[in-house]
Amino acid sequence: MAKAHVTTTVNGDAVEFLCDAEQTLLDVLRDELYLTGSKEGCASGDCGACSVIADGRLVCACLMLGVEAEGLAIETIEGMADGDQLHPLQTKFLEHAALQCGVCTPGFLVAAKSLLERNPDPTEIEVRYWLAGNLCRCTGYDKIVRAVLDTAEEMRGG
């Protein structure tokens, strides 16, 4: 089976790639486009390490086919900072030490960004449930939740 040709947008840039129909969007991002910021923790939708935003919706890149990206706008961790300006969530994650090993971090950041875009003033419970699909084995989640709440507060203030 010949590879499919896909035209899409990644972090605002027009991108074309070839892929097998079986390849997931995560495979394509990592192995074809070398955007390795999205991680594979499970390849089955359980860990959220591969979180990306597709046409405004938070999804697991491991549960989408690469061919499904045709015509969509994909946002990944690599597009989160604005030039040399970190996103407030990135800054707060650093300040709060909301990462230990950091492998879950890109997924959490992308997921938290999509939360704050929808809900600028989430409660702790809302943050916890929104992020329940992002596993972190290192931090016990405490500092992650604090960092998100603190970012929300700062962004509301600013």
Added chain:
Amino acid sequence: MRYEAPESVEGAVALLAGGGPRGRVLAGGTDLLVQLRAGMVAPELVVDIKRIAETRKIREADGKLVIGAAVSGAELGEHAVAKALWPGVVESTELIGSTQIQGRASLAGNLCNASPAADTVPALVAAAATCKIAGPNGVRRIPVEDVCTGPGQLSLGDGEFVVAFEFPKRPPRSADAYLRFIPRTEMDIAVVGAGVNLAFDDGGRCVAARVALGAVAPTVILVEEAGQALVGTTCDAAALQEMAAAASAACRPIDDKRGTVEYRTKVAGVLATRAAGIAAQRAKESR
């Protein structure tokens, strides 16, 4: 594997009918991709139905709600009309997986994956929803409970797929609710699920009740006896207890990695009771 994304129902039917037994519908892909990866399925053709407008729409006309087969949980959760009419169905959808899964997972995928533990199915069955099915011989409609015939087994014929879910008109003083039990707070498959849909007369007496249970039998079951235990009552403690007993009695579960027979049977009654309580409260508030 070949991937196609037709833009019409007819196009999809043609592809599926021509693709033979190894063609698969792709909606949100949250079941299908996991199965592909695990080598559990190896379709020759995948037909993505998300580019067909009808599968992506939520419509309400004359109090009757229609939900497209591929509408995602997140889209449904944001739909105020759907939520107001069928809070139980919407909450069952919103329980599926994580926020990420919500961005993709659909009602039709949940139903057609044919897992006895699918969360939306007890709610859809309790709601007496109907499936609109398109196929080589045109369109037909069947009750949701007639779609799955066993774990992984569907009554759909070659080339057929679910296009939408159609809901009956909501009577006054009625509401539905869905609850499930999972060991964690999120990210688990239901050990037991209970969907309850109740309607009351203006005297507060239950006039119609449908109770459906998930994960306690090879398919989701509609427990007529449980519903009957509530009809004619005010859903008082005694009636609820009788309903719970009927629910537990109807269970034919298995022991598996997610729960034991004993556990599922007990908890089915507990959840049915709690869901009925929520549905009754909602029905009351709908006045």
Added chain:
Amino acid sequence: MAANSHGKTNGSTRWVGTRPVRPDGVDKVTGRARFGADVHLPNMLVGKVLRSPHAHARIHSIDTSAALALPGVKTVVTRDDFNDLPSEFVPAGEMLINYRDVVRNVMAREKALFEGHPVAAVAAVSEKVAREALARIKVDYEVLPHVLDVVEAMAPEAPLLHEDLITAGVEPAPTTPSNVAKVVEFKLGDVEAGFAEADIVIEREFSTQPVHQGYIEPHACIANYSEDGQAELWCTTQGHFVVRGHCAKLLGMDVSKLRVTASEIGGGFGGKTVVYLEPVALMLSRKSGQPVKMTMSREEVFQASGPAAGTRVWAKVGMTNAGRITAGEAVLKYQAGAFQGSPVQPGCMCAFAPYDLAHVKVVGYDVVVNRPKVAAYRAPGAPQSEFAVESIIDELAKRIGMDPVELRLKNAAKEGTKAAYGPTFGPVGLVETLEEAKAHDHYRTPLKPGQGRGVASGFWFNIGGETCATLNLGEDGTIALVAGTPDIGGSRASLCLQAAETLGVDVERIRPLIGDTSTLGYTFLTGGSRTAFASGMAVIEAARDMIRQLCERAAKIWDIPVDAVEWIDGEARPAGSNAGEFEPLSLADLARLAGKSGGPFVGRAQINAQGAGPSFGTHIVDVDVDRETGRVTIERYTVIQDAGKAVHPSYVEGQLQGGAVQGIGWALNEEYIYDDKGRLQNPGFLDYRIPVCSDVPMIDTVIVEVPNPTHPYGVRGVGETPIVPPMAAIANAVEGALGLRFTDLPMSPPRVLKALGDARVPKAA
């Protein structure tokens, strides 16, 4: 010469104890950091492993011809490619491994001993081709009966995993083989006499399930073997020097010919102290002449990498009515997995370590079963045995109506206590953590109706070991710090802080790097909570070495004796009779003058760090239980632990919080579910239930600082102790809520509901 007075004067520190942003932070929040699977090499192949579908089977033959015939398949590796190795035990983290077993664990030889045991591997041009190739390999298995349970495995009629395994540690040595690899015993005083002094004696049997470390990054590596016999290996590991040693041994290479680089590591918790894919990738690369990348799927991680041991523990504790513990005894049976080497020994040593006891006896059994070989998991062996003891302590407190913190305080180990496993404790902080617990708002807040509160303490030794570090002074006065311990949780930050403190320079001027195996001397792995302590000591030594050189250079420039120069606040100052004679020379000044005055500055240290101070912790937890579904909810949680000195308090808190939440998973939901053929039913995060964000509350922390006298700033390891107390603390809290004592983990909803039902039956009757 006053080497460095900074940090020791008044016990006050300028950098140690602060919370700067970690030096590797920005890379990690932007997706730039490269983990094990994030590297691609030109001409790279994909390696995949064929794994045994059987829990126990003799391998008669392996036919790889059809796989090799497939276009795109470059090579295949089986047992025939690895030389057998004789029995030789070497340390792996806090556990011992045997090369005879390592080579068999990496690639099955005579038998497949667990589902997921590697049987062959292929390297091919793509993942797809590699998968297809695996399907074409024909293995002739003779399926054998298997055994998973530790007690069943000890029975004389149990299926034997290793026909030549003779139990060590018993006299006379048995004449027939069994699944019991080893028996160990620790004794202090006379337990019989101790129990005779007791008014109350409680004995119970406990069981714990194997649990996986659950790191989010699966194992991954890239090997690049060149025709001249040299090779590079990039991998996610807790110890690249250890990986180098194991791989060189298995491939018959000189260690100097193998350069191993540790990638950023996405969690390990002990599980990345052993080799799985690395030797296979090297062998595939050697045979194919191309770089080979291998990654494990999550399913493979669960099936074939090491969990913590599942255990059966019997424990007995005696106490007087006044609350003095008179004796403790325990028998520990630990699953080792397919090869010997469970952490039963540390389990025995830790069981009663929190208490000052005169009479203790602990016997441990190391038992092989048809499961993946266990690996270290945070305080390996301790959580299981301390779960048993801390549960009984709670019960004893209830019996005499004494507050459980009070009872612990009355019997707590302190400086001068002789531990049952041998040593006499130096300054330790158990009493301090208990006092903090008693005073904590959490402990004083009344419970809501239906809730229960539990407390438990925990102990872990911590280790030191061989460690190197270098500091390279740049020409502008900034410093490159090179350490050899992979940074899993922010250790680069704490090493920089210790270097900054010692040198008296701004921490931002120090940039850290985890050097590969060719840039530094042998450095033991990140494990045993040793990194902040041992690499910290090495960094401090290296800083002192550099200060020595800087002072010498200043002396030379000023033409005064070196002992008339002192290093204060990051600059060389003339001292004694020369004080005030010369303008001080800062680090930057000396760096600028380096070339003209005698050459560059490199601070080096190669140490064998000793005296890692043990760390004690005490946890408080409140639970609620849904009486109709059996679900336990953690309502509030507080961790109190002695850190000696918290170098970067945020990352210490993070260790305490992360350990507690792993413990919550262990206590409530995590378990392996096998079918009757010994096949794992839940090799994924959907059904292997680690806590998710919405499962847990904020985890409150209190850091107690009882300085470790052997470390210049008082540092103790902190990473492991926090996983020890949660299981007992939660069981004690559940008992408080329900009046039912759970001795079997996990306390999952079906178990809790069943116990509630069983408990109600007699009441109703």
